[in-house]
Amino acid sequence: MQPKKIVLGVIGADVHAVGNKILDYAFTSAGFEVINLGVMVSQEEFIAASIEAAADVIVVSSLYGHGELDCRGLRQKCDESGLSGIPMIVGGNLVVGKQQFNEVEKRFLDMGFDRVFPPGTSPETAIEAIREILKMPEADSFT
Amino acid sequence: MQPKKIVLGVIGADVHAVGNKILDYAFTSAGFEVINLGVMVSQEEFIAASIEAAADVIVVSSLYGHGELDCRGLRQKCDESGLSGIPMIVGGNLVVGKQQFNEVEKRFLDMGFDRVFPPGTSPETAIEAIREILKMPEADSFT
């Protein structure tokens, strides 16, 4: 069986690289093929890479607080580029400041993300969610 | 002029001695005559000492949290013992836990205290209050 493909990146003008490097390592160890765009990734780059790789899921990180401004319109652009329906999940420190997470979640779901994760989500949780979304069979837990 | 007389003590089963020793020193340095009953002072001891010394004011401390239980009835007992109207002030950590001070104050004013002070009140403030209550002229600030 072909490994599932993840397009991974940190959106916008965001340079937080540590979590990105760790997610890359964790996803790869868990058997995924990771196309890691690194930090400072524009919406266009996410889309081009997903088309090129025929990605199964897009994983967006945003740590620096401008997530809301940066993520708007991504779903529409995907739809317009022939990626309609591609699973998209997002996590990190999405908004400025310590806000009620359920409100933040709602705003990002409304923008068209399939799942939204709060600050400090572990790679294990991310992997679990991706498996669920891609309807993959349960695997041995990530170590 | 005779120095004014303060009867000072820590009420109830309370053994907190540090503040008491410092108040004694500060009141004495400020020119008062201090009759210091120390810690673990019963209502009866306060009254007996105040009568014997013809005190001008009674200064009650309570630090350990049982202040409310310990102070009840002191005003009535004073009235019955011929000390009716003697100024009485109280301070320290009067109740159990961090409570709204204005409610605590109200409860102690209702018990018949003339002034009630919150945790951590400085000796300077205590002295000022006593001068005020005894209508003493402004003095050079305590050093």
Place this chain on the structure above:
Amino acid sequence: MDLVNSQWTVDELLQQRQDVLNQWPTGRDVRLEDAIAYQKQLPEHKIFARKLNQAKESGTTLVQPRAGVALIDEHIQLLTYLQNEGEADLLPTTIDSYTRQNRYQKAEEGISESIRTGKSMLNGFPAVNHGIEGCRRIIESLDIPVQIRHGTPDARLLAEISYAGGFTSYEGGGISYNIPYAKNVDLEKTIRDWQYVDRLTGYYEEAGVMINREPFGPLTGTLVPPCISHAVAIIEALLAAEQGVRNITVGYGQCGNLLQDVAAIQTLQALTDEYLRRYGHGDASITTVLHQWMGGFPQDEAKAFAVIAWGSTVAALAHATKVIVKSPHEAFGVPTMEANAQGIRCTRQVISMLGDQSVNTHALKDEKLVIAAETRCILDKCFELGGGDIAKGAVRAFQAGVIDVPFAPSRFNAGKMLPARDNDGAIRFFNPGALPLTPELLDFHREKINERAKEEKRQPSFQMVIDDVYAISKGRLVGRPANYRS
């Protein structure tokens, strides 16, 4: 009965016992066989001494709060919260002040008032009034060891009920629960009453039940120099060991200077081991506890966290076996369970961040030599005053001011010695009173205080001591004068 430091016979213990158990109705329910059987069926993870000994072996520091409220259900709720949300390793049951004074009738009123007003009107848990069944409910509701913490000069009945109730550790001692906690109670009497507690503990021990005992280290919590609290802790350890106690935790209240505090914890362990060995109790297992800053706290919670973290730092770097935790509400009053848990979690973070580190310096060694030399001066004089008997010696030492606790309320304490900080914040003697120190040690202290006076451009005076009392709550360690460096 003349006070001597020798083990009571079982008969001597049992003779007194009926009177003790009759002090309050709940005492009559205590049956030793039943109590020992109950203790024996406790699972290992609820036994205080075991957890301490494991921690000592692995070099980790356990975290323990203080906590107690008037009513049983609320108390269980509180401790459960501190265990689960607070991540405490060890739990307390702090006893209220009326019980500490054996005023059980007043405690009973406090219980009724608390039920009536719906808030705890007592500053702790009245264990005697709640009796054996109440205590056992607590032990059974929790998953980690629980200790009785109090400040009770005559704690015999409380011990009987606590042990029968399943508590596996008991704080206090004949000196440390008298001098800071009482005004008029005879020292000979309290030492004797604590021989009872220790003999009772020894009795359980002989029956195969490990109960941990902990002399109260910090005394008045206010500028107590290490040698004073060390002398008291070691005397109480000797007295306890003589009665058959085999698990002892000696304690120390943080003074604020890193090196002095680390040196103090390390010498406390070493000197207690040494004196117990010398007097035939080498088989007792000794652990240490550091109490986070026991003096006045800053009111601001962020600043209180700073003080809490600093105490935790010392505990971690000194590798104390456990640390007793303050809360961000300290300056105001008994903390809410949330505030209490915050104190524990802040401490836990420091302990686990720093647990791998140590300090080891020449200055530390010097400080250890000083503390050890001072403590020996005092202890040896105590033995001398007692004609070789430390129980007698302790009583006479307090009379003579050979042991002298600053700011103590007790009239059996001389109160001549005055401490003040030196330029680095270590506590020294401003006035040594009648402490039996060598001329070299006295010189050392005088120099240290003079150095500070010079730095502050003022004469050493009582105002310095007062400034030191307020310093931490005002955000400093050394109480500098208003015009300092300005």
Place this chain on the structure above:
Amino acid sequence: MDLVNSQWTVDELLQQRQDVLNQWPTGRDVRLEDAIAYQKQLPEHKIFARKLNQAKESGTTLVQPRAGVALIDEHIQLLTYLQNEGEADLLPTTIDSYTRQNRYQKAEEGISESIRTGKSMLNGFPAVNHGIEGCRRIIESLDIPVQIRHGTPDARLLAEISYAGGFTSYEGGGISYNIPYAKNVDLEKTIRDWQYVDRLTGYYEEAGVMINREPFGPLTGTLVPPCISHAVAIIEALLAAEQGVRNITVGYGQCGNLLQDVAAIQTLQALTDEYLRRYGHGDASITTVLHQWMGGFPQDEAKAFAVIAWGSTVAALAHATKVIVKSPHEAFGVPTMEANAQGIRCTRQVISMLGDQSVNTHALKDEKLVIAAETRCILDKCFELGGGDIAKGAVRAFQAGVIDVPFAPSRFNAGKMLPARDNDGAIRFFNPGALPLTPELLDFHREKINERAKEEKRQPSFQMVIDDVYAISKGRLVGRPANYRS
């Protein structure tokens, strides 16, 4: 223009200037004479360098937060609160991420959105968009010095507006604001752009206006070994001094081990002094800054306070000139002003409690020798690579991996070196990449890592590094494996 480390002529500066000022409309308001006149009328207590120099002399540590929001009034309110309720000594104005990328149009949208939604949609203050008048309103509303803190690879326009706006200190540098803050920006270009900033600063200096410059010490904030950040800091100090800067604060991000951190701050001061003296800038006034833990924080606020207090402890014991403060909200997002002020007050309490203490140990001396030796290896190699020119040398050093910043996003960084903690929590090299260390130093690091591996009964591996990245936020310093000691 070839990159060399030599002072630009005024003409060279002025030539570029028009282009810079034309990057955004607010740039056109900058007049140098007017700006200098404005700076000159500022009262002494608003001048950053003065306050730093005073603190250095008296051995105290100043406390400074980070803070910035989208709109002027809210920003003033925030800083006023941090000054009055937070008891800050120095204030920041943290710039938003769009401005840092010179995306002024996006920042403009962020401003509108913030007005519309009534909450700051930007993670900082967009100073360029607000222009000179906006900046001056800030300076005039406050009573203490204010610094621009950012992370802007090309910060020329921002500097022009900030200086004309009355800010008296400016963070950043050609390396430290590129490698951790950018992905594709050429290092030669950023070093040159920061020569502009430094030359501009020097121009003010010559006109009698003291402006403090601060290379950004912590880099990626994640397991950066002291010698790496020291090398960068000293290079940037040399580059700045060459352009006429006279007040420089070199920085370091806390690593977590007490001795390594104290040693790092002390060697940072000594080595910077030494290199500046050696290259003819002995008259520059050098101060130090410690950044409290810059990596991932624990979410629990009580635990965050512990981390904040630990950073403060290091700053105090090392006697850094200032400390940059985190808040209990760190793991979540930009703090509220209340949370920010709590971080400052917690820090203040530690600083003032411990300011009288120092650590001085053999282990500290050893650690200082190691850091100094490593830093010299790197710096000397940089000079060699540049044929004596440190600007050229720096660029080549990054190409060769002679300076290598862990976890950096920039493609101009080799990313071969991997750090990990040793058994005491000090950061060592797990994989030294191409760092030019002596065989002895390499052995030392290998031994330290092996010691840890042995203790943890596992092989050294990248998992160790990952465990270390998460450690503090999970409550430890060393990232021990799950089965450790269990």
